[in-house]
Structures are given as C-alpha cells and as structure tokens.
Amino acid sequence: MNLRNIPSWLETEVRNRDTHCIYCGIKFNKILKKNTATWEHIINDGTIITKENIALCCFSCNASKGAKNLSIRLNSNYCKEKNITSENIALIAKQALIKPPTKI
Secondary structure (H helix, E strand, C coil), X not given: CCCCCCXXXXXXXXXXXXXXXXXXXXXXXXXXXXXXXXXXXXXXXCCCCCXXXXXXXXXXXXXXXCCCCHHHHCCCHHHHHHCCCCCCCCHHHHHHHHCCCCCC
C-alpha cells in the first residue's frame, strides 16, 4: 500500500488508466509542480478506495477542488477559466457524477 492506503494493484491500474489529469486533461510531468500527478478521491471520502473513486489529477486541479463536491466544483471560477465541464472531464469523473462511488 502507498501512503494513501491505496493497494499496489489499484495504484498500478490507476496509473495505467490516468496518464492525463482527469479534469483538465494535461499530460503529467515532474518538471512543473502544477502538472505533477496527485492522488484524487473523486468523492471526497478517504475510506472509498475503489477504482471508481481513486484517480490521478494534476496538482493545480487537486488544489482547486479541495473538499468541494464534484458537481459544485465544476461550477467554480477555476473550472470556468480552464473550460473544465462535465462534458470534457475524463470518463471516470463523468461516471462519478452519474453514480457516485460507494464503500464496498
């Protein structure tokens, strides 16, 4: 398990799936901090550690989301400025809007 209690099999699966930020779509890199991949709980509940709730997003998007609910966050100034909408986020985030992940 990593520091976020994400099992190694899930970490590998998510890293293979999420090569770009699930919100703004930028490709991750380690040069610019704002473009660094960070762990994201799509539904802000650290106890929901499932492939439907764990994702990677860039440092900027993660910092701007904070503890906001995803549907509320999509109406934020940050998302409006970055043109982040429910139509152009990654499929994993779209699915969370339709059917929020729950604990197993």
